[in-house]
Amino acid sequence: MTTTGSAGSNHIVPDRVAVVGAGMVGLATAWFLQEAGVEVTVLDREGVAAGASWGNAGWLTPGLATPLPEPAVLKYGVRAVLSPASPVYVPPTASPRLLKFLTRFARNSTAGRWKTAMDALVPINRQALPAFDFLTKAGVEAQTYEAKSFLAAYRTVEERKVLLEEIEQIHAAGQGIEFEAISGDDARAIEPSLSDEIGAAIRLHGQRFINPGEYVQLLADSVIARGGQIISGVVVKDIVDEIRGVRLVTGDGETDPFDAVVMATGAWLGDLARQFGVKTVVQAGRGYSFSVPMAHVPAGPVYFPAQRIACTPLGDRLRVAGMMEFRKPEAKLDPRRIDAIVEAARPLLRDADLDARTFEWVGPRPCTPDGLPIIGATASPRVFAAGGHGMWGITLGPITGQLLAETITTGRAPAELRPFNPLR
Numbered sequence: 001m002t003t004t005g006s007a008g009s010n011h012i013v014p015d016r017v018a019v020v021g022a023g024m025v026g027l028a029t030a031w032f033l034q035e036a037g038v039e040v041t042v043l044d045r046e047g048v049a050a051g052a053s054w055g056n057a058g059w060l061t062p063g064l065a066t067p068l069p070e071p072a073v074l075k076y077g078v079r080a081v082l083s084p085a086s087p088v089y090v091p092p093t094a095s096p097r098l099l100k101f102l103t104r105f106a107r108n109s110t111a112g113r114w115k116t117a118m119d120a121l122v123p124i125n126r127q128a129l130p131a132f133d134f135l136t137k138a139g140v141e142a143q144t145y146e147a148k149s150f151l152a153a154y155r156t157v158e159e160r161k162v163l164l165e166e167i168e169q170i171h172a173a174g175q176g177i178e179f180e181a182i183s184g185d186d187a188r189a190i191e192p193s194l195s196d197e198i199g200a201a202i203r204l205h206g207q208r209f210i211n212p213g214e215y216v217q218l219l220a221d222s223v224i225a226r227g228g229q230i231i232s233g234v235v236v237k238d239i240v241d242e243i244r245g246v247r248l249v250t251g252d253g254e255t256d257p258f259d260a261v262v263m264a265t266g267a268w269l270g271d272l273a274r275q276f277g278v279k280t281v282v283q284a285g286r287g288y289s290f291s292v293p294m295a296h297v298p299a300g301p302v303y304f305p306a307q308r309i310a311c312t313p314l315g316d317r318l319r320v321a322g323m324m325e326f327r328k329p330e331a332k333l334d335p336r337r338i339d340a341i342v343e344a345a346r347p348l349l350r351d352a353d354l355d356a357r358t359f360e361w362v363g364p365r366p367c368t369p370d371g372l373p374i375i376g377a378t379a380s381p382r383v384f385a386a387g388g389h390g391m392w393g394i395t396l397g398p399i400t401g402q403l404l405a406e407t408i409t410t411g412r413a414p415a416e417l418r419p420f421n422p423l424r
């Protein structure tokens with residue numbers, strides 16, 4: 001460990017840091033720590049991208065990265081829970097923890113709280129794409145793709161109003177997002193894979209996408225190439241903070257002490273973080289995806305907001321993703337949710353072979369009741385939390401890693417991270 005800073009503000013720069021969780025957030029943090037000369041060890045109960053970071057939609061859309069609790073979602077959620085084919089699922093017998101989450105989530109779903117949370121997100125959203133560019137320039141071989149077209153598509157002009165109003169509020173919060181409202185025919189001219197049922201659309205500009213599983217694997221490869229260690233198949237059961245350093249208790253015994261530890265365990269964050277004063281509930285909002293062949297694979301992402309379905313071109317297939325299922329993160333894949341996505345998507349896409357599905361997948365979005373991530377030091381100055389990004393952990397993963405690595409190595413949290421204080 002090295003000491004920096006003037007007398008009275010001495011900060012011990014860690015030499016060796018363990019990161020628990022090899023998802024986008026954990027690996028980005030490990031990578032940026034290495035950039036500052038720190039030796040990293042990443043541990044994961046399964047392996048790289050074993051949680052939410054694999055089968056997600058891979059949109060890099062800071063323009064749309066807004067807090068999940070918002071007045072429209074609340075209205076929509078209540079309506080949706082009453083319908084069996086709904087894209088939001090809450091189990092009929094919710095656990096006390098889930099009830100706590102939902103109650104707090106509902107309390108945060110007001111226009112005023114949305115605005116406060118949005119004000120907190122705007123500064124990191126602005127830096128989200130530059131953080132990806134930083135990784136690319138530094139030699140990470142993973143690619144980001146400019147979305148040649150990015151269409152939100154609707155059956156009716158009426159349905160489109162919700163997103164148009166939200167875009168107005170996004171603009172009012174100071175986040176630029178360029179768009180045009182277009183007709184169904186114009187949308188089909190851009191994207192022939194949209195069916196005749198599409199009667200209105202919004203075209204978004206300046207957004208990107210990735211193949212998330214591939215991206216995160218290449219980020220992991222870069223961490224290893226730079227001398228880091230990634231250990232798979234190790235469950236971290238406890239974190240012990242003592243004078244000599246921070247030790248991890250794993251299924252295989254205890255590790256040597258590290259100078260600092262980062263908990264980046266996605267929807268499981270609460271399990272380890274609670275003992276370090278992190279009270280915010282992290283609830284799994286599970287999403288499903290699969291990929292299908294198409295006669296014409298869209299040139300960019302396609303979004304069906306009314307059905308909450310997100311589609312992303314991945315090579316010669318289309319990934320179709322959706323659902324928000326509030327259950328335990330490790331619960332089994334429920335095929336009924338896949339069926340619900342298929343039946344909702346079928347009338348909206350032309351020439352997609354929705355019955356030739358591969359890679360059926362479920363993964364847990366780490367959702368917080370206030371819609372904000374948890375990033376920074378905990379009650380221990382050597383134990384850090386990074387997660388809880390909900391719908392936007394891919395978009396915000398690299399900037400989270402960059403700003404958290406700065407916090408860990410300088411002892412000062414950048415202003416952008418203040419609203420995400422793990423002890424809030």
Ligand SMILES: Cc1cc2nc3c(=O)[nH]c(=O)nc-3n(C[C@H](O)[C@H](O)[C@H](O)COP(=O)(O)OP(=O)(O)OC[C@H]3O[C@@H](n4cnc5c(N)ncnc54)[C@H](O)[C@@H]3O)c2cc1C
Pocket residue numbers: 020021022023024025026043044045046047048049050051052053054055056057058059060061234235236237264265266267268285286287288289310321322363364365366386387388389390391392393394395396
């Ligand atoms: C259907 C769907 C679509 C999505 N689309 C997008 C999108 O388009 N754009 C976007 O920005 N975001 C999207 N998201 C959200 C995004 O996937 C998540 O926010 C992000 O992947 C979270 O990353 P993470 O690293 O925090 O968590 P994870 O990727 O879940 O990683 C956590 C890791 O921790 C490990 N772990 C947990 N507990 C332990 C333990 N005790 N010991 C050891 N290891 C442990 C797990 O195995 C896992 O690998 C989507 C999510 C879903 C489900």
